[in-house]
Amino acid sequence: MDEHEQNYSEAKSEVKDKGNSDEDRDTLSHEELVEVTDTTLSELLGQDPLLVDLPQGVTLEEVGAQVALEQGQSMTIKILRGDGEEMAVVVPQRGATVLDLKRAIRRHVELRLNRSKRSRTLSWRYVWRSHWLYHDAQKLKEDWAQLADYGIHNKSRVKFVKRLREKGVP
Incomplete structure (x- = not known):
């Protein structure tokens, strides 16, 4: 299991602990999903030597511009x-x-x-x-x-x- 799958599982288990209904146990709220996605992207971008200079909350356009610069x-x-x-x-x-x-x-x-x-x-x-x-x-x-x-x-x-x-x- 790679790191972002682990983050997803951890977030999902937190939801299971908090919620009572079956529906709450199987899904993440929008805010939780955004948070998991942001942390996973930040970790992935921090590990890539070409994209490490990008700021937190990077946009797709900024990633594309950085890749175009490198190429x-x-x-x-x-x-x-x-x-x-x-x-x-x-x-x-x-x-x-x-x-x-x-x-x-x-x-x-x-x-x-x-x-x-x-x-x-x-x-x-x-x-x-x-x-x-x-x-x-x-x-x-x-x-x-x-x-x-x-x-x-x-x-x-x-x-x-x-x-x-x-x-x-x-």
Whole structure:
């Protein structure tokens, strides 16, 4: 019997001890099943050398991105915020656009806010209207432009820069 089957049996035996009816003895509640699944996944991910860096409560998307990174199908881009904080986001290696980068930044920030249990809503429309993404003194203006056209590759650094109003533009 492997470890996750053992966890399931232990959880099931706890339910048998607590419940009185036949139905309670044979099934787990939803909460108990979620708990068993989370602990089993955490143990399995902790044992895998490729996935050990992933945080608790990992999503399927994060696991897929980590596997794609290890296989060389994706790249990591460091995003430098104005307050000095650095975020690492993952985008596809080939054909990635500025829009893909913006979506990856959004996913990263939303996951981080959810994990810190902060209920804060960001207006991404406001963020992109008031800030530029910069790489090597180039504004990443066009959402459909390829990242490679700007010279962005694996482990490149991109900065958030406050937009200044241009003369002659309302």
